[in-house]
Amino acid sequence: MASDDTTQQTPNKGERKSIFTNHEISMLGIRSNLVQASFSYERMHSPGWTWAQLPYWQKIYKDDPKGLKRVMTDNMEFINSSPPLYPILMGLLLTMEEDHVDPQTIKGLKNALFGPMAGIGDAIFWFTIMPIVGGISASIAKNGNVLGPIIFFLVYLFLFWSRAPLAHLGYNLGARAIDVIEDNSKIISHVASILGLTVIGSLIASYVKMQLTIKIGAGNATINLQKQLLDKIFPNILPFAFVFLLYWLLKKNVNPIWLIVVTFVLAIAMSAIGWM
Amino acid sequence: MEVTFIQGALIAIWAMISGLDAWLQAFFIFRPIIVCTITGLILGDLQLGVIAGGLTELAFAGLTPAGGTQPPNTVLTGIMTVVIAYSNKIAPATAIGLSLPFAMLMQYILLFYYSSFSLFLPRFDKYAAEGNAKAFKRLNYIPLTIVTLSFGIVAFLSAYAAQGPMHTLVTSMPHWLTHGFELAGGILPAVGFAMLLKVMLKQQYFPYLLLGFVMASMIPFSNVLPVALVGAVFAMIEFYRTRENDKLAAQIKELKSSGNVNNNGGGGMDDGI
Numbered sequence: 246m247a248s249d250d251t252t253q254q255t256p257n258k259g260e261r262k263s264i265f266t267n268h269e270i271s272m273l274g275i276r277s278n279l280v281q282a283s284f285s286y287e288r289m290h291s292p293g294w295t296w297a298q299l300p301y302w303q304k305i306y307k308d309d310p311k312g313l314k315r316v317m318t319d320n321m322e323f324i325n326s327s328p329p330l331y332p333i334l335m336g337l338l339l340t341m342e343e344d345h346v347d348p349q350t351i352k353g354l355k356n357a358l359f360g361p362m363a364g365i366g367d368a369i370f371w372f373t374i375m376p377i378v379g380g381i382s383a384s385i386a387k388n389g390n391v392l393g394p395i396i397f398f399l400v401y402l403f404l405f406w407s408r409a410p411l412a413h414l415g416y417n418l419g420a421r422a423i424d425v426i427e428d429n430s431k432i433i434s435h436v437a438s439i440l441g442l443t444v445i446g447s448l449i450a451s452y453v454k455m456q457l458t459i460k461i462g463a464g465n466a467t468i469n470l471q472k473q474l475l476d477k478i479f480p481n482i483l484p485f486a487f488v489f490l491l492y493w494l495l496k497k498n499v500n501p502i503w504l505i506v507v508t509f510v511l512a513i514a515m516s517a518i519g520w521m
Numbered sequence: 522m523e524v525t526f527i528q529g530a531l532i533a534i535w536a537m538i539s540g541l542d543a544w545l546q547a548f549f550i551f552r553p554i555i556v557c558t559i560t561g562l563i564l565g566d567l568q569l570g571v572i573a574g575g576l577t578e579l580a581f582a583g584l585t586p587a588g589g590t591q592p593p594n595t596v597l598t599g600i601m602t603v604v605i606a607y608s609n610k611i612a613p614a615t616a617i618g619l620s621l622p623f624a625m626l627m628q629y630i631l632l633f634y635y636s637s638f639s640l641f642l643p644r645f646d647k648y649a650a651e652g653n654a655k656a657f658k659r660l661n662y663i664p665l666t667i668v669t670l671s672f673g674i675v676a677f678l679s680a681y682a683a684q685g686p687m688h689t690l691v692t693s694m695p696h697w698l699t700h701g702f703e704l705a706g707g708i709l710p711a712v713g714f715a716m717l718l719k720v721m722l723k724q725q726y727f728p729y730l731l732l733g734f735v736m737a738s739m740i741p742f743s744n745v746l747p748v749a750l751v752g753a754v755f756a757m758i759e760f761y762r763t764r765e766n767d768k769l770a771a772q773i774k775e776l777k778s779s780g781n782v783n784n785n786g787g788g789g790m791d792d793g794i
Contacts, residue, residue, distance in 0.1 A: 279545065279661070283641055283660075283664045285634075285636070285638035287642055288642060291645075292661060295645075299658065310652050313654070314652035321642075328546050371585045372720065379579075381746055383554055383582070387579070388572070393554060394571060397552065401549035405548055436759055436763075438726050439756045440756040441717075442721060442727075443729045443733035443749070444745055444752055446731060446736075447734065448714060452579045453708060453714070455708055488715050491715035494715075495715055496719065501584075504712045505593070505621070505712055508708050511705075512701050519697075
């Protein structure tokens with residue numbers, strides 16, 4: 246068989262035969278970066294999702310044009326998940342496609358998994374890693390130290406390459422990945438929320454800058470409103486209150502653009518009357 | 522200082538590279554901290570780029586495309602913050618506020634693409650039904666090219682062609698207005714954090730938010746790493762506790778159901794005999 250060479254290189258340790266080499270599975274992870282290529286609101290990632298996996302289906306359905314048409318059409322359906330986690334999903338669906346599992350099963354599985362995975366991915370990548378890495382590297386950079394952007398770049402370069410092992414993970418786990426994801430999705434997003442919110446709490450205190458400069462009273466009796474009143478109650482009380490005002494507005498379904506407008510109007514007004 | 526034509530062209534090329542990355546979200550070089558640094562490098566003032574990068578990254582900390590909203594574009598903010606600070610000799614903190622209209626312009630262009638790119642879908646469907654892999658791949662390059670070129674054109678016009686009017690605007694602004702923009706740049710992170718909270722904050726997580734806030738207010742430190750570690754400690758404690766709880770819950774369920782099976786089995790036997 247032509248696939249004898251590749252079978253030995255596969256990480257499956259002879260449990261099952263694979264037509265894909267290790268390198269090809271790694272490249273699946275790298276190719277998963279294409280999912281947003283033709284993004285549109287109607288079906289979100291589907292054209293890019295299909296494009297990324299196309300060479301692999303071409304290999305599976307080399308002598309079966311009907312199969313290729315079927316798999317391409319199936320995958321043009323709506324899909325929207327967290328891009329950094331796509332390698333896992335692609336890997337596990339590829340195993341099943343390769344084993345010629347019933348297409349309806351594969352489709353059902355894909356639809357069942359992309360939603361929960363979007364939740365986990367957003368919690369990990371946007372709400373935990375981004376504030377931590379961005380916060381640390383930005384606090385280094387704002388003093389003019391070029392290490393800030395370098396650290397940021399290296400961390401995200403690492404995350405870029407981590408897509409390759411994630412593809413292997415999905416491919417090797419196959420259908421077992423479903424249990425792993427279902428068992429752990431709740432606990433992972435729970436734990437990521439704890440870490441993320443602790444960090445966001447500290448970012449509110451360190452990075453939202455609101456200080457009153459107004460002094461009230463006359464002559465010797467003047468008091469500095471910020472230093473002698475607000476800071477005595479609690480430092481950073483203004484930033485905390487303002488974030489929650491904006492949060493409340495968001496809960497009332499106010500468009501985020503308006504929050505930016507409110508911020509600018511407030512800042513310019515405060516500057517004009519000399520309070521800040 | 523003026524942005525020369527060559528610098529404007531280089532900025533346009535950089536906007537195309539980082540803009541393509543913003544579209545695909547691959548290397549994250551579209552974040553302000555990287556965009557500002559490279560723009561500073563192009564303008565010959567790396568120091569300015571790095572400082573502006575740190576400030577702009579913080580201002581955009583919570584403004585992420587997750588959760589269904591498209592925030593003001595980070596590539597244009599990054600480029601224009603450095604360009605405006607450089608060509609008008611003003612503080613980067615003030616320049617962030619002035620760069621925002623450009624970021625919103627790009628944001629609306631992208632929103633337009635998100636809607637209109639669905640026009641390509643019938644084509645994709647046709648090639649999929651035919652099993653025409655080659656044509657399918659090729660079609661994907663059209664949206665990518667449109668997006669990449671848009672970034673280049675918008676960045677070139679904003680950074681090079683609009684600098685005259687921009688300079689007039691900035692120099693004619695009274696002090697209270699520029700100071701207002703500077704203040705707004707400092708308050709802007711609040712918008713991002715509020716957006717993060719809208720997605721993440723549930724009542725049970727409020728204590729952790731408060732913990733991070735109080736720590737950062739009381740203990741002087743230069744970055745968020747110590748707080749992140751304390752957060753990680755709580756995350757680990759919760760991880761093991763939840764896992765233990767789940768295991769116990771599963772065991773209890775098993776015991777209960779095995780008890781039921783026995784009862785049913787017994788009942789069946791009685792009925793049968």
